[in-house]
Amino acid sequence: MTWQTDYDMHEAGLTVGEVAGRTGVAASAIRFYERQGLLTSDRTSTNQRRYHADALCRVKMIHACQRVGLTLAEIRDALSHLEPGKAPGPEDWEHLAARLRTEASERVDLLNQVLRDLASSS
Amino acid sequence: MTWQTDYDMHEAGLTVGEVAGRTGVAASAIRFYERQGLLTSDRTSTNQRRYHADALCRVKMIHACQRVGLTLAEIRDALSHLEPGKAPGPEDWEHLAARLRTEASERVDLLNQVLRDLASSS
C-alpha cells in the first residue's frame, strides 16, 4: 500500500496502480500500452514497474487520441518522435500536440465535408 | 455487369458493387453494415441487394464518422433517428449532421484540453 514510499523508491516513480488511479485508465490497459511500446517504465529491485511523471501525460493523451479515432499504432508513431533524447520538454510536447491537433482537424474536416455534401445533394 | 440496367431494375437502385465503387468502401464492409442495421436494401426477384441513393450518403458518413472515433453502434444510434418516417429529407440530414459535428467537436475539445494541460504542466 505504502509501496511508493519505499526506501529504494521515494524518489523513483509511480506504480501502475497510481497511474491507473490518476488517469482513470485500467492498470491492465496501462500494462498493455507498455507492451505495445507506447509507455516505458523502470523496475524496482523486486521487479515492479515505476513510471515517470510524464507517463500520466502520455496515458491521458493516448486516451483522448483514441476518442478521436487514432489507433494505438498511430499514437505510438506520434509518441516515438518524443523519445530519442529522453525527458520530453515543453516544446517536444507542443510539437506533438500540434501534430495531433492537425490530424484530428483533418478528420473532422473530412466528416464536415461529407456532411455538407450530404446536405446539399439530398 | 449491366446488372443494374435490368428491366426489373432500371428504376430500382444500386448494387452492392456500385455502392462499393462509388464510396471506396469494400462490398464486404457494406454487407456487414447492413447486417449491423446501419443500412437497408431491397432485393430483386433474384435476391440481389438494391440500395437507394441515400445509401451512398450513409456509407460515406459511416466512414467519416469512424475516422473521428465513433463506433458503429454510436453511428447506428445516430442514423436511427433518420429512419422512422423513411426517405430522409434535407433537414433530417442537417439535424443528423449537427449531432455528429457536436460529438466530434467534444472529442477534439477534450483532446485539445489534454494537450493544453500537458503543455502547461510539463
Added chain:
DNA sequence: CGTTGACTTCAACAAAGGTTCAACCCATAG
C-alpha cells in the same frame, strides 16, 4: 508469523470490425 493488498507473468477469453473462401445462382456476350 501469518494475512493482506498491491504487484508480477502468462494464458485464455472477448467484442468490434471486417476479410476471405467455398459453393452456388443467374443474365448477358460470344
Added chain:
DNA sequence: CTATGGGTTGAACCTTTGTTGAAGTCAACG
C-alpha cells in the same frame, strides 16, 4: 450453350484493444 462477371450465403479467420484469472512475490500490519 457455355463461359464470365457480377451477386448470394455461411463459416472461418484475422487484427485490435483490452479484461480476467491463476499462481506466485513481496513488504507491512498486527
